[in-house]
Every structure is written in structure tokens, then in C-alpha cells.
Amino acid sequence: MGKRFIGTKEERMGFTHLHVHTEYSLLDGAARIRELVSRAKELGMDSLAITDHGNMYGAIAFYKECMKQGIKPIIGMETYVAPNSIYEKQGTRENGHLVLLCKNETGYKNLIKLSSIAFVDGFYYRPRIDYNLLEKHCEGLVCLSACLAGDIPQLLLMNRYDEARRLAKRLQGMFGDDFYIELQNHGIPEQLIVLPRLDALAKELGIKTVATNDIHYVRKEDAEAQDVLLCIQTGHFVDETNRMRMQADEFYLKSEEEMLRRMSGYEEAVRNTAEAAQKCSLTIEFGKRHLPGFTAPDGMTNEQYLRRLCTDGLRRRYGEPTKEHLERLEYELNVIISMGFVDYYLIVWDFIHFAKTHGIPVGPGRGSGAASIAAYAMGITDIDPIRYNLIFERFLNPERVSMPDFDVDFCYERRQEVIEYVKNKYGSDHVAQIVTFGTMAARGAVRDVGRVLRIPYQDVDRIAKLIPQEKDITLSRAAELVPELKNLCETDDSVKRLMMLAMKVEGLPRNTSTHAAGVVISSLPTMELVPLQRNDEAVTTQFTMTELEELGMLKMDFLGLRTLTVIRYCCEYIKRSGGTPPDFDNCNYDDKCVYDLISSGDTVGVFQLESGGMTHFMMQMKPTSLEDIIAGISLYRPGPMDQIPRYIECKQNPGAVKYETELLRPILNATYGCMVYQEQVMQIVRDLAGYSLGRSDLIRRAMSKKKHDVMAQERKNFIYGMVREDGTVECDGCVKRGIPAEVANDIFDDMSSFASYAFNKSHATAYAYVAYQTAYLKCHYPCEFMAALLSSVLDNTDKVTEYTDECNRIGIKILPPNVNESYDNFTVSDGNIRFGMLAIKNLGRSFIKNIISERNAGRFTSFYNFCSRMHGSDFNKRAVESLIKSGALDGLGANRRQMLMAMNEIIDELDSKKRRNVEGQIGLFDSVGGESHSETALKFFDEFPQSELLAMEKSTTGLYLSGHPMAAHAELAASMGCVRIAELASSGENIHSSHKDGERTKIMGIITDVKKKITKSDTTMAFVSVEDTSGSIEVIVFPKILMENSMMLEEGRVLVFYGRLDVRDEEPSKLICEHIYTAEAAKDYFMKKGAQSPSQPAAPVKKRHSGLFLKFPTEGTPEQIQAEKLLSIFDGRVPLYYYFADTGKYVHQPYEHSVDVNEPLINELKRVLGEENVVFQ
Secondary structure, three states, X not given: OOOOOOOOOOOOOOOOOOOEOXXXXXXXXXXXHHHHHHHHHHOOOOEEEEOOEOOOOOHHHXXXXXXXXXXXXXXXXXXXXXXXXXXXXXXXXXXXXXXEEEOOHHHHHHHHXXXXXXXXXOOEOEOEEOHHHHHHOOOOEEEEOOOOOEHHHHHHHXXXXXXXXXXXXXXXXXXXXXXXXXXXXXXOHHHHHHHHHHHHHHHHHOOOEEEOOOEOEOOHHHHHHHXXXXXXXXXXXXXXXOOOOOOOOOOEOOOHHHHHHHOOOOHHHHXXXXXXXXXXXXXXXXXXXXXOOOOOOOOOOHHHHHHHHHHHHHHHHHOOOOHHHHHHHHHHHHHHHHOOOHHHHHHHXXXXXXXXXXXXXXXXXXXXXXXXXXXXXXXXXXXOOOOOOOOHHHOOOOOOOOOOOOEEEEEOOOHHHHHHHHHHHHXXXXXXXXXXXXXXXXXXXXXXXXXXXOOOHHHHHHHHHHOOOOOOOOHHHHHHHOHHHHHHHHHOHHHHHHHHHHHHHOOOEEEEEEEEEEEEEOOOOHHHOOOEEEEOOEEEEOOOHHHHHHOOOEEEEEEEEHHHHHHHHHHHHHHHXXXXXXXXXXXXXXXXXXXXXXXXXXXXXXXXXXXXXHHHHHHHHOOOOHHHHHHHHHHOOOOHHHHHHHHHHHHHOHHHOOOOOHHHHHHHHHHOOOOOEHHHHHHHHHHHHOOOXXXXXXXXXXXXXXXXXXXXXXHHHHHHOEEOOOOOEEEOOOHHHOOOHXXXXXHHHHHXXXXXXXXXXXXXXXXXXXXXXXXXXXXHOHHHHHHHHHHHOOOOHHHHHHHHHHHHHOOOOEEOOOOOOOOOOOEEEOOEEEOOHHHOOOOOHHHHHHHHHHHOOOOOOOHHHHHHHHOOOOOOHHHHHHHHHHOOOOOOOOOHHHHHHHHHHHHHHHHHHHHHHHHOOOOHHHHOOOOOHHHOOOOOOOOOOHHHHHHHHHHHHOOOOOOOOOHHHHHHHHHOOOOOHHHHHOOOOOOOOXXXXXXXXXXXXXXXXXXXXXXXXXXXXXXXXXXXXXXXXXXXXXXHHHHHHHHHOOOOOEEEEEEEEEOOOOOXXXXXXXXXXXXXXHHHHHHHHOOOOOOOOOOOOOOOOOOEEEEEOOOOOHHHHHHHHHHHHOEEEEOEEEEEOOOOEEEEOOHHHOEOOOHHHHHHHHHHHOHHHEEEO
């Protein structure tokens, strides 16, 4: 082995890699940008290109990383070239490749246009350009003929030399000396054939050559991970022979020496890369704003108009504003004007004004923007920042120049109207939505890699579930935290390989989608500033939200909030019922009945408060003001949860509140002495140490990001003050203001540990407003509120079931659909709720609209009367059949069997009559209104059995409407300790659920569907849908259990299933069946055993105890007291056990101390007691 050569700058040829695929060649490139650039720097290279497949996704991240590491970035793309025109979208999927590199800003703009047009207009399996388009946008670009997939290499391989020559001359004509023939050698047979042909063509035409390596990963040993990535993309297995793969393990970032060895005989091509790289010198400008212009009316300047809107609005909000209001507004306006954000405020005001004047519900605010009194006065927000002590600098900091960010909630049904307004006002080509990337998260990476390696699902599932479901968890961190996982990695070679490969692909982007809310609005057409693409029907940017902000683009979040739609529906229903909807704009938010409702736990449907854990918290807290709701929303998260016991104790016993200095009282008084909000951190450093609020926000940011060097310096400044270089005082410090250094040090410690968890009070206040409004509506208008809630989830059967169950609980009946009574949505009917026709399958909005319109002329009197009056363009047999089966035509003089039997005959007769009318063949009796045969009474048939009627309702609406078959079994199920299905089904999506993966439990339900599947071992398993009154769940029955119980698994049968809960990532949980009982057999067995807690095993085999186990060194430790404070918040049904190490004894705590186990509680207990001292099984 010779010594590896890197070489000094003088010794090197200056080789540059010009053909490089990063992680943004999705599920193909495995080269992470940071590692890629670092490796290039390590090898002594001074420039590097990015040429991802057909896109510019990684351009900004690559540019910034190169600049950070002192390497010249060359921005480019390997584009796909259509065989003919980009507008021809049929036939072959094969496209040629071509590498384009930016020489300068002109080239960058042309590359943006080419990439955008390729996606928006040319997409056909891939984003494509064509040579005619390239000819129009070739200025400022360097062009390389690409890899084996390029058109020129392909033509040469097919011995079509003249065509290859013509194409090369055409590209030479476009680019002149900036066109290069690209040479590659990875040892692939086709490359060895085409290499001399490419070189000969280049020499014949006087075109220079460049050597490239088509990089797809950073180091040679990464080849296997990249191959796994390709398998994930294509859906194949690694061990398959006939699949897409790289034909060598040579596609890594090679040194100049390696390239010279590989390209022996073509050294000039290696040398020419330096020439091509030197031609490329692009500077991307950050921070230059590209806000669209706003034109004020009546000849006013924008500044004058902003002031007028604010001063008029201030009087509207406050009547006669106080000095405090006026001074705060003047201060904010001066900051807004000096920082250049007048147009920004006006643009936001304009589209919110449009929404409000067109009846589109707008949220009260969101994020830190709610802290602006200017925004409140203008009507951008509806939260009084003075009343709730919100800090403007948290939104717009004069000491830190950055774009402000108003996030706005709209009714989710009408959000698009606002976006269309913005498009019409500024031009659709000036507005685009924003891309977001789905990445391979820790568990997902393990599952994907395990699948392509053909590791059995149950083994992969076991490994994946060992990875904690924590925010930002990584596989390497999980292997450190979880002893079982660490042990498997060390002792099991297959697990070691799985984890090693998963770590290599973890975090890589795997797909793009459209950001749920983000919209960018620009001064120029967006395609002139950033590359675009088409995601389904939406045109989005190729750059992320953060990158767009860095580039100076105006980014807005137009969020669709379902809760606003619920409030809108509810207010409409109140009006229809003759009532007056509440005026939340002029509401004091102090209704005792509302807080009593929340304190009682009656929070199903209440925004932010309806999860099981939050409901328990509210019942413990017993809120009496909006400040309590604000604090509750802020506290109920990992980290701040530690403050919950103290908050509750101090709220209920004000004498327990203690302040380390009286200067903290006005800051922490509203939260009973507890530090809860980011704004409180800012107020503390301002009021105790004399910081400006602008600098306070900088300190808050440093603390939240744990910038230790900054915090160490600021600790000194906080305690002892700070003097500027010119001798003026930056801040006094606590000591100078009479606070002892030790106390100041303790306060700084408290702030530092808390700041990373602290919540934005402005955001919490906005959420609390909406929470109060929904609670108010449920409290005073329960029927209207539940009807609105049901209407908002028409497309979600599980939610409709859940809310229907809640209606039953609070005494509101759900009336079945009826063509003479129902509307499209759920509606209020004499104190009950009428089922909405939109929830019936096969009924379109247009047909429903026609039904409502027709019955306004008179009620439908018979089945024939309905058919004859509705017969027309939207009338069809499937719709009528659904109406019959759902019960919507009950009460028209016939039963459902009669109507179904007569339906075809009646519709055929109506069709025939229509044809005769069209043909002019109207008979004598038709012309004088003679009665037809079908208008007589329908032939009599006995009605279907009740079970069949219920099945019909279920098939057409997803629900049992005239009675649930499980209603009669509810009491028996509860007596046997069966868990309500809704609690289990949502446990995977609800981190606060007390039901955990692997828990043994039992359910009673009716079978609604059975699907059988042949396994690889030629046995049969079943997927059974089971439902009770609360919801449904899928029960997986493996072959052995199926063989024993196959005769029992019939649709419509009520059974008890016992098994293991299988909690999936971001999807409904499932039950892995271990035993099946008839209701009668289960009753006999479980009644003998005694009703058991759902968390306890109930199979006829001996099981270990289930519950929450906490280990203490001895009884009565401070940690035990702290843990018990936490446990007291979450009363529930899970047994609690203490283990004392000094005595070696387990102590089962009394039943009344049973707990509701959830993720935040477990995290807090582990933090207090240590990871190894908390076990939930």
C-alpha cells in the first residue's frame, strides 16, 4: 500500500467533484451535506458541486455549509431531458441526463427557471426539461454531458455516432466553451466501452472533457447503506437479483489521487475540472427582503395608513385609551417603522380584514404575534396584550433583526378563500405554498431497513418498540438509554447490522409534501427568486420555510383550524334556533359555569382540554380564571409538568407561595409563584437586573438553546451588572438593586433549568381563548355545540362514534337521517341532533342540495313521490339505495324491504317516462295526469330483521343509528372489566394514554368485518374489525387461534377478545388476539375470577402483576414526596406499587391511589427518581 496522497494546494491539480448527489436526491443519494463538505475539506479540495437529480432542494443548505467550512460551493443540478417535448406525456418513461452548473447569478436564475418548469409543466414520472427549453435558458450555465444515462453516452453505446455528434454540436452551440464531455470510470462494462468513444468525440469537435465520479455517498463503506436506500425507494429486497442497483461500490467522494488512478490515460479530464470550477462563482444574497408592495388608499403613505388603522382601532378596543395604551402603541409603531415592517403589518391586516368582512372565521391569534398592541388595535389579533402582560419584544425584537411571523388560524373549510384572495391581489405567480420534507425518523428507519433485509416483522417490531418515543430521539442515543437494545446490538449480529444501516439512513429526507399552512408571497414572480415544484395540485417552493425566511421572502402561515369551523357551525345553529350567539369579541372570559364544567372533567370536544391526561389535570387544578387555563396549557408538557403539584398546591393554598425576593411577586403572582412562561424569564432579567426587553429576549434564546458560553457570561452580568466599553451601563445587575448575590445566583439557576421548557405565553393565551369559547358553547348550548362538533368530523367515522357516545352520555339523542328533516350537516332538532345526509355514503352535495330545495315546495309524501320529484341529473340507484338502507326514507309509508324491492321498477318506469317525453310520445293519460301503476301502494313484504336493518345502517353511514347492538351488552362488559375500545384504539396517537404497548387487556364487541389472509407458511390468519358503542379496533388473529375459533368469527357476532395491545407509530392501535370467548362463556369465566382492572391480566393462565412500580432507597425520602405530588394529579385505575431497597419489600398502594399512567408522568418520574427506578408493565 502506498502512502495516501492529499497534497498541498500547489502540488494538486485542483480537482473538483462536479457531479455530486446529496441526501436530497431522495432515497438515492446517501451523502449528508455536512459530512460531504467535511470530507472534501479533509481531502484538501477548495470547491465542490451539488447536482441532485432534477431538483434544487439542497442548494441553500449546501451553499451555507460550504461557506461555513471555507469551500467554494458550486450550485447545480442533474436534470432529466425529455426525449422530445416536455408537453408530450406518453410512451417511454426514459429520460436523458444532463448536468448543469451555475457560473453566476444569471445562471442561478436560469437554473431556477429550468428546475421550476421541469416540475410545474414538464413532470412525467420525473421533472423534465427539453433541449428547446434549455436553449432559451442556457446563459450563465456550465453543461456536462452526464453519466451513462446521458443522451450522448447512450447514443454512442447504441453505435448511433452521427446522432451523438449532432447533439454534442448542438450543446456546443448553446454553451460554447462551457460545454464539457463528461468521463466516468467505475469499472462498469458499459463505461469501459463508451469512455474511448466519448474521448474521441470530444477531440473531433474540440470539446474539453472533465472527469467526474457521480457521487452518491461519502465513503466507500457507505455503499451498502445507499443500496438499502434504493431498495426502500423501489420496494425491493436487498437479496433480490433482478432489481435496480448501483453496479459498483465506487460512487463515493474520492481524493484527487484516486481519481487520477481511476482515470489513467485521461488525466487531462481530471485537470479540466479545476477550469470548470473556476468559471463558477455565485454569491447568494441572504436577508434582502422581497416583500410585495402595499398601496395605501386616499393618497396616504403606508406609514400614515398604519397609524390611522392603529389609532382608530385602539379607540374601538378600549373606548378612551389610557396613557399606558397610547405609550405602548407609540413604542411599537416606532419599532415597526424603524425595522421596516410597515408593509408587513398592512399586508397581514389586509387579508385578515378580507376574511372578517366575508364571514370567514379567524382565530384570536397564534404565537408571539398576540403580544402586539398594534396588531390587537388593527384586528389582526383579538387578545389584549396589556391585560395578559404579553411582551412585544418576544415578537419583534429591535435588538435582533429578523422577520416577524404572524401565524393566522382560519376556518378550515374556508381557508382556501383567503389564499385565493392573496393570489388575486398580488398575482398567482407571486404566491406559492411551501415544501416540507418527510424524514426517516428513528423507528421508521429501523422498520424500513428491516423490511428490505427480510428480517421477520415481529423481530423488527420488537427492536423498533425499544426505541423511546421522545422528541428528537436518535438511534445512537436510544442504544445508550435502553440496556436491552444496547445488549442486542452487542450480542446479536443481525440486530447490529440492522441498527448500523438504520443509523446511516436515519434522518435522511425520504419524500416531499406541502406544508400544511405555509404560503410565500413575493415582490417578483416566485419563479424568479426560488425554484418551484408541483405537489399534487399545489405549486410549492423547493426551499423550506426557514430557508425562504433567510432569503428575505415573506412567509405566512395560513392555518386551517377545525375548531373555528365548529364555533361557526354552532353559532349558526344558535341563530336557527332563535337564539343570539355569544359575542366573544366583547367577552370577559370569566363565566363561573364554564370553569365549573372544565373542573368537572366534562371536556370532550373542548379545544386543547379533551385528552384524558389534560382532563385529569383540569379536574385537579379546578381553574377559576383564564390565567389558569393559560398556565395549564403551558404546564402540561414534559419538563414544566414538574411544576404542576406546586402550582396546584399554591393555587389552593395561597399561603404556600414563597418568593426569593419581593421583586418576583408582580412577575410570578399570576402563576402562584411558579415560573411557567418564557415571558417571565424576560421580565425577571429586566426587573431584577435592569436588562432591556430586547436584550432579555436574547438571553431567553441563549438559555433555551443551552448556549453555555453565553450563559456563563450572562450569569455574571445578571448578578453584578455590565458596563459597555464606552463606560455606560448596559445593566445594573441584581446586587446593585439590593438582591444578594446568592439569591440572584439561585434565581439564575432556576431560569436556566426552566428556560428550555418554558412556553410562549402569547401562544398559550390564544389557545386558552379558543378553549374557553368551546367550553362556553358546550356549557350553554350543548346541543348546538355537539351538532357542530359532529358536522366537523363527518369524514371520520371513529370521531363521529366518539362524539355520538358523548351525546348519549349527556342526554342528547341522535335522530336518524330523514329526507324531510335532515340537512347536509348534523342539525339541531327539538333539543336533539338530526343526522346529516352528507354522512351517508354515495350521496353528493349536489343531490342533497336538490332534496332540500325540492322539499321546500312540499314534504315528500311517499317513496314514489320522492323518486318522481327527485328524478333528474343527480338521481341514481346507488344514492336511493343508500337513503333506503340508512333509514332516511323511513316514514314514507313503506318499510325498507318494500322500497328496495320496488326501487328498480319505479326508477325504470321514471326513466321510460322521461324518454317518451323527450321523444314526444306523451300518452293520453300522461297528458291529463292519469295515475300510473307505481303510484299505488307498494307490494307488501315483511320488514328485514332488526339485525339486518342495523347492518344496513352501518354499511351506509358507518354507524348503527336505530340502536347499537352492543348497547344491551354494555353493563355486562363493564362488570367483566372490559376496556372501552375507543381508549385502546387511540393509545398510539395519544401520548397521554394510560394504555401501553404490550399491555394485556380484553374487549367486548360486535364483529363488523373479517378479512382472511394466507401467510408465507401457507396457513391462514384473520384481521377482524370489532366495535363497541365507543369505537372500533382491528383484532389480529394468528393461525393457531384462528383454527381454534374459526367458526365463531362471523360478522354480527358479539364476542370477548383477550390479547396484547399493539401500539403503532402514528396509527390506530391493534389487539393481538390470544383468547376468544362467547359473551356467555366470558361471563361465566370472568365472573368467577371477579371483575378485574383492565390493566390486569385476565387470561386463564398465571400472569405477573401489572401496574406502575417505583423504587426508593428507603421510605420517606424527598424523592418519594416529590413523586407522590406528581402521582396525586393523575388518579386513575392502574395499580401502584412501591419497592423499598432497604427492606426488599414491595408495597401495593391502596386502590384509591391508583393512577392514570401517561407519557409526561413517566418522563417526570424518571427524571425525579432515575430511569431505572420507574417501571410500567
